[in-house]
Amino acid sequence: MNLLTVSGSPHLHGDQSLKKIMWGVVIALVPAMMVSFWYFGLAAIIITLTAVVSCLIFEYLIQKFLLKQAPTITDGSAIITGILLAFNVPSSLPVWQMVIGALVAIGIAKMSYGGLGKNPFNPALVGRVFLLISFPVDMTSWPLPKPIWSMVDAITGPTPLGVLKEGIGKGDTISQLAAQLPSYQDMFIGGIGGSLGEISAAALLLGGLFMMYKKIITCHIPVSYLLTVFVFTAIMWQINPEHYINPLFHLLAGGLMLGAIFMATDMVTSPMTYRGMLLYGFGCGVLTVLIRLWGSYPEGVSFAILIMNAVVPLINKGFKPKRFGEVIK
Amino acid sequence: MNQVLIYAIIAISSIGALSALILFFVAQKFKVIEDPKIDEVADILPGANCGGCGYAGCRNFAEAIVKAGNLDNLNCPVGGNTVLKDIAPVLGIIATERSPQIAVVRCSGSYTNAPKKVEYDGASTCTFANNLFAGESGCPFGCLGLGDCVFSCKFDAIYIDEATGLPVVSNEKCVACGACVKACPRKIIEIRNKNKKDRRIFVSCINQEKGAPAKKNCEVACIGCGKCMKVCTFEAISIDKNLAYIDFEKCTLCRKCVDECPTNAIIELNFPPRKEKAKKEETVNTEL
Amino acid sequence: MKTFKIGGVHPEENKLTSDKAIEFLAISQKICIPVTQHLGTPSTLVVEKGESIKTGQLIAKGDAFICANVHSSVSGKISKIDTAIDTSGYKKTSVFIDVEGDIWEETIDRTNTINKDILLSKEEIIAKIKDMGIVGLGGATFPTHVKMMVPNGKKAEFLLINGVECEPYLTSDHRLMLEKGEEILVGISILKKALGVEKAIIGIENNKSDAITYLTKLALNFTGIEVHALKIKYPQGAEKQLIKALLNREVPSGKLPIEVGCVVSNIGTAFAVYEAIQKNKPLFERVVSITGKSLKNPSNFMVRIGTPVIELIEKAGGLPDDSGKVNSGGPMMGKALNSLDVPIVKGTSGILIMTRKESKRPEILNCIRCGKCITVCPMGLEPYLLAQLAENGNFETSEKEKIMDCMECGSCQFTCPSSRPLLDYVRLGKNKVGLIIRNRANN
DSSP, rough: OEEEEEOSSOOOSSSSOOOHHHHHHHHHHHHHHHHHHHHHTTTHHHHHHHHHHHHHHHHIIIIIIISSSHHHHHGGGHHHHHHHHHHSOOOOOOHHHHHHHHIIIIIIGGGGGGGGGTOOOOHHHHHHHHHHHHHHHHHHHEEOOOOSOOOOOOOOEEEEEHHHHHHHTOOOOOOHGGGGGGOOOHHHHSSSOTTTTOHHHHHHHHHHHHHHHHHSSOOOOHHHHHHHHHHHHHHHHHHOOSSSOHHHHHHHHHHHHHHHIIIITHHHHHGEEEEEEHHHHHHHHHHHHHHHHHHSOOOOOHHHHHHHHHHHHHHHHHHHOOOTTOOOO | OOOHHHHHHHHHHHHHHHHHHHHHHHHHHHHHOHHHHHHHHHHSOOOOOOOOTTSSHHHHHHHHHHHHOOOOOOOOOTTHHHHHHHHHHTTTSSSOOOOOEEEEOOOOOTTTTSSOSSEESSOOOHHHHHHHSSOOOOOOSOOSSOOOHHHHOSSSSSEEEEETEEEEEEETOOOOOHHHHHHHHHHOOEEEEEEEGOOOEOOOOOOOOOOHHHHHHHTOOOOOOOHHHHHHSSSSSEEETTTTETTTTTOOOOOHHHHHHHTTEEEEEEOOSSSSSSSOOOOSOOOO | BBBSOOBOOOOOOOOOTTTOOOOEOOOOOEEEEOOOSSSSOOOOOOOOOEEEETOOOTEEESSSSSSEEEEEESOOEEEEEEEEEESSSSSEEEEEEEOOOOOTTTOOOOOOOOOOOOOOOOHHHHHHHHHTTTTTEEEOOOOOHHSOOOTHHHHHHHHEEEEOOSSSOOOOHHHHHHHHHHHHHHHHHHHHHHTOOOOEEEEEETTHHHHHHHHHHHHTTTTTTTEEEEEOOOOTSHHHHHHHHHOOOOTTTTTTTTGGGEEEEEEHHHHHHHHHHHHHOOOOEEEEEEEEEOOOSSSEEEEETOOBHHHHHHHOOOTTTTTTEEEEOTTTTOOOOOTOOOOOOOOEEEEEEEEHHSSOOOOOOOOOOOOOOHHHTOOOOOHHHHEOOOOOOTTHHHHHHGGGGOOOOHHHHHHTTTOHHHHHHHHHHHHHHHHHHHHHHHH
């Protein structure tokens, strides 16, 4: 005779599960991954595979031998970290550097805090920033995309944001630089220079819509992030259109879409209430624009998100949900 | 170049001197006058900050000792007699010897003695399970085996035996701080005298139900029959609410009650085997 | 369509028994009636062992303020007064009766004619509700007469009747509305008179459209009773959420519905009030849904209080082999039973049999701070934080974070992707914080 089970209510569980969420994100990343394979060819595949496999291996080894827990690599979170890390590097990055990046992302940014759910900073971004600081040359020479499957040495060139930063720095005006900048159509579809995952705004948006449809993320963070960037840059553009480029360019260029849709919305490192999410998105947006317009780096998304990650515990403390029966006097 | 070096040295040293001066005056102004004995006592205390003495930490306990001026009603369960003996001269008194104590789990409702009737599935905390239901065996007094005591122990002295589902206290590690006594929602754990060679006799049951319902859930429940009370020549055993209790101050470890108990609810620990008749193997696990 | 604003989930409805008419269950031979079946002070026994009693005779009296009478549900001889295991898994004092025939108290009107004229005055109605041992039949079992006594300085404007039945599986209120609609409306009129309110609103979730149509039609013959359809959302049946959904008023934290001029009662209670006032019938039987996916014959039964659960299961096709859990009440807020000999009590709205697969909780994983528990909490709390604080024993902060507002609806744990036992820990915290608050009040 089977024994009856006794437990506290509720006795039902919804259909949401950690695995479903994580694999949902992986699926949402597929379009952007396909675009990167298309434009950067075999090199992109090798970099992505290296990142994913080394993330999985490091997570397994650390859990098994250092933390002595049951390894949980099948939950998909390490795969996401791997893909996002690969998305944040140029396809010409040496493979050994990619492995180091994966070790930093998983070992330092995730596991040293206790594993999934306990890391204050987005692991992929920590890995990326570590690589950027350690190997600045390799991390900032982007091969220009060519839609063929070849291993022939690609020509490297700056990203649109890099062109802009350099040009403005030299004292050129926007209209002088216009010829060197890609068309908005190319920036939307993906035919521009840049890191693996950030080139195609369209593919990223598709993934984002999929995640919203699956209720993995809500629209609060991406919308407030993108809107803030748009409004801030629009104001600057109005003030001096020859010095500050128009807001649409800012939305499509660089890692903004990737950051706003996939990195800033990382559940573990983002606030938990809607109001908190809006503030967090706003903060990310302001910091990104500040770095892009006046900082020394052409791109500021990863720094902006990492800085806001650090503020998340405070936001969670300060922005409580509206309690039922609170307002009525 | 030399000049730069000299300026640097002068600047740094003058900043240092200035800071030292400021610090000195601040320290003078905000000095807290404290009984030096507190520091002395605190140094002697083990510094585990376990709270077993009833105070928040060792420092608070030291303050309490110095304030009281004696050691009556104050005990450091971790350091025991040695620590108290060291503290006594600081206070200018003579310490009285206390018998060492240990935590004792008063339940033998293992999986074999008290078979599961239902299965529990949920948060691993006795306090919640205690609010939810009577327990997997159905005994409303018995150990729930979810380990709140293990969680509360700062000395790693208690663990749940997987074979029986009951907590086991380590004779060596337990300092009788009483944290587990407070953590147990059913008050199963008691602090008792450790005795010589860790020999202990106690009623390993706190079930207050009448005989029949108690026995229904557990083979080794105390049914409150009172046989042990009658056989005890030292008046150490009392019966209250269908439950026998052995006063460890009066008990002389004669073991008569152990033989008398019809349900084997009374347990003897760490005794040598008897001469005439071989004692039945005990069901309770213990670290020997 | 109306509903409450914040939080809520939508579990699979699984109303397997919604078209099964209410059947009378044959009287059991082993009746065991717990002496206290309500929320509040325990009742005191007024019968002794060996006494012969009739159906409907008083066996325990509630003298304290929040206390209810208990009546015998069968006739026969009291074989013993002893402790028996109840839904809580603990043993409580109960009356065991050897059933002999079914002889009812003469005062009870056993005809089926619907008696619409309300002859009693306000005070008489409340006194009679108390005599007949009526408690809230939605599950909380709060004595109804206490609810009807509006405290000084407060005024009741609305009587809200809860026909939401937001718990999955359960259909006892739904069937009652369809089969005893007119009686329920008379019962509501009686409650209205007792409260002195002009308007009563029945809230029904939209998955019971037949009941909505039927009651709307019937309500035309009664003054001041409206039927409102509500969007399907759990936990709409909770008092505060129902008031928010129907009237858009928010009951302040820690206060009762009367604070916003409302009294909430339940369909089953309205029917019991009708029977008590118009038919002199004490509360000794109720509708119980017995349901479950693996059960052969899920049904709605009219059951005498004190019938062991196992008899209902036998009648509904026997306990399936793969049963893992038997619940008293719905799957979201019900209690898992320790034993199948537990008697049906006033608060038992259903018996749910779950398969082993359904009853096994998923593996507990790390919290990924997704915030879904905050999104679904109908009280606007942070379940992850409350659970964490309770786990770490930080009860002062728990209290500040309004842990006592939690009504244990279980939406958080239902939604949690990491399937963490959030509510288990919140309950633990509530228990401790409750003790702290009581100690403070006593000192």
